[in-house]
Amino acid sequence: MRSLLVLGLTLSLVSPANAQDMAMAADIRWQPERAQQGTLIYLVVDPNTNEENLSVTGQIAGQELHFNRDPSGEFRALAPIPVNARETIPFTFAIILGADTSHRMVRVPVRPREFRSSRLSVDPRFSRPPDSALQVRIRGESAMSRAVSARSHSTPRMWEGEWIPPRPSSITSEFGVRRMFNGELQSRHMGVDFDGEAGDPIVASNRGVVALVGSFYYAGNVVYLDHGKGLITIYMHMTEVDVTEGQLVERGQQLGKVGATGRVTGPHVHWTARYGRISVDGLSLFDLKIPQRNAAVDRGH
């Protein structure tokens, strides 16, 4: 009798029996510890079991997350924090154990950022409401842009190692700046501008596939790189594009040349990083650190 009791106790300590117990017992953490508005973070789900027949799915901000299991048994995924996230953002995940699935929601605290405002003068044609023909063009271009984001979720991961900027030059406008065009608040700057003279090379920030080459009203001559598993980078306003759709490019490979096509005040490259449909500060890619297992984790945050 006693030995059976001890055996039962031992088994329950070794591994939770079902997905619900695993979901409740999982440790959740993120890197960096204080997630900022408009950045990419790593989310980690540690199910505290070596059970092999186990997978994790998850969502944040309406975007599918793509979890990979590392040798320590933890599941890790990149995740976007939208620029307009306030205080906390819900992260939902599912533990899947064979046919048994259990869901759980955790709120990730979000640290606010101070975003500056800037005033720009551009050609008045860009600040007048577009006429109906132009509206059709702009809608078509945003549909193409969204389609790249959607497709990227089913592209295998292509990127590896460190990320590099599209130009080795200074930043002339940061991510998130609120923009007044000709005195009217029109938009938030959803990318990072790097300085450049017309004709200077623009390079790929990491390995990826050229998902779209366009000549867009706002973005001018533009290249979309799909790095896989939801992650894309976008390079705008080129004077010349040197790649074609479907081409595989390596980190540092030339994509085109700096120009002033589209809605611009002068030559530069506007560089956007996106996870799915969420634009984030591309500079957060430079700070990505693979989360290390931490002995002192708050169980169930």
Ligand SMILES: [Zn+2]
């Ligand atoms: Zn820009």
